[in-house]
Amino acid sequence: MAAERIAVLGLGTMGHGIAQIFASTGHRVQAYDSAGPARDSLKDRIRANMDQKARLGLSPGLDPDAVLDRIEIVSELEPSVEGADFVLEAVREDLPTKKELFKKLEDLVSEETILASNTSTFPMTEMSRGLRHPQRTLVTHWFNPPHIIPLVEVVPGRDTSEKTVRRAMDLLDRNGKLAIRLHKEVPGFLVNRIQAAVFREIWDLVEQGVATPEQVDLAVSSSIGLRLAAAGPFEIADFAGLDITGHVFGHLLKEISSSRSLPPAVDRLVKEGRYGVKSGRGIYDYTPERIEERQSRRDRLFLELVELLHSPTKRPE
Ligand SMILES: NC(=O)c1ccc[n+]([C@@H]2O[C@H](COP(=O)([O-])OP(=O)(O)OC[C@H]3O[C@@H](n4cnc5c(N)ncnc54)[C@H](O)[C@@H]3O)[C@@H](O)[C@H]2O)c1
Known part of the structure; x- marks a missing residue:
């Protein structure tokens, strides 16, 4: 063809x-x-x-x-x-x-x-x-x-x-x-909805003073980020045991954010012109060298991970 x-x-x-x-x-x-x-x-x-x-x-x-x-x-x-x-x-x-x-x-x-x-x-x-x-x-x-x-x-x-x-x-x-x-058409589809739930909680934790953005980034990329690259969240729950995860999440669901509006800090940063790398300032401050260094590090790691986990012969079933 x-x-x-x-x-x-x-x-x-x-x-x-x-x-x-x-x-x-x-x-x-x-x-x-x-x-x-x-x-x-x-x-x-x-x-x-x-x-x-x-x-x-x-x-x-x-x-x-x-x-x-x-x-x-x-x-x-x-x-x-x-x-x-x-x-x-x-x-x-x-x-x-x-x-x-x-x-x-x-x-x-x-x-x-x-x-x-x-x-x-x-x-x-x-x-x-x-x-x-x-x-x-x-x-x-x-x-x-x-x-x-x-x-x-x-x-x-x-x-x-x-x-x-x-x-x-x-x-x-x-x-x-x-x-x-996808089997059903919903706004935001699948992955962005999951990301939105994470986004809401990380901002809430920072606003409550539980951790800084640097700490959140390090904690997530060194734990669930790494884990989720290798196994999906449902499989992870099965390996942890649904009885255990049921207890943990049953308790936590009363605690985590259920806000239906944008975290106020995001609005504030945008009004200050802190859009992220495109304006040289976002949650963090950037020089052009730092943007180049972070982006090429990110893409290199992505490429290596994709090769390891998703090259056509090693695709997850
Ligand atoms: N950036 C992301 O992470 C991401 C991820 C997934 C999906 N998307 C989606 O992909 C789309 C593009 O996003 P992006 O991040 O590449 O945006 P972008 O702003 O980087 O690029 C958009 C481009 O479209 C051009 N454009 C705007 N109106 C046009 C028109 N009527 N005809 C022709 N060109 C026009 C602009 O000049 C610009 O170059 C959006 O729908 C976005 O939601 C973005």
Whole structure:
């Protein structure tokens, strides 16, 4: 079967790594962003990702020039999706923007073209409302950094056809991704809901003065972070014993946060312009050197862990 032609729309944090994955496995990729700097820097960012992998000896036989040659950068929407079999949008997380984009796309591609969204939260049923052919739309939710993290959540909308789901799952599988199809469409899907529960509790602990953010980061990455990389939470509970975990959590559920609003500190930090690495200040302060050092350490560890735990021959059953 000939490799599908892929269009990636939005070339920021997520789109550039997604384009890299498809081009690395032999697909022709048409890459579009409405912002010039995102288009102009695309190939440099992908080359840097590939260089890092090569330095670790993890991409034998992959020629960066050949991968980059398969990516065509396009400055207008219409030609960027011409002839595409699979269009994946990774534009900013704004419902009206995404709905407008899907509406435009409908007139530009064939009925057989799959239209996928990398949204973190919006259900496809909502984004495809009013489209003539919602059966070929679905969410494929990748994780940052998308060229490294294996999981893609596949979330069909109410009108998505089985054929669309099967084709998308097959494409992701052939691109080395671990595609998990959700059985029900809920906002935030699976993993972000779990992350939200953790996020609420860590902020509550810090606000209560139980620990500092540094201590929380160290404690979590040295315990449950490590454990969860090797075994899932249900299996961990089984090994601990449901009688024991039942006692522990039964007691703790009365104690932990059940807040339904954003932790006040997050609001405060954002109002102060402390957005995180993008503004050089967030929960921690950053210099450009520190950002570079932390990010390359993070990606190196991710790559090594993925190789250890998720290379195609060692995938969890
Ligand atoms: N960053 C993450 O960790 C992460 C993880 C999973 C999913 N997502 C989702 O992926 C999507 C993209 O997120 P990101 O972090 O890459 O954002 P980003 O801000 O880094 O990149 C978005 C890009 O889209 C471009 N863009 C905006 N509107 C556009 C339009 N109408 N047409 C074409 N290009 C447009 C912007 O110029 C920008 O380059 C969002 O839906 C987000 O929720 C993000």
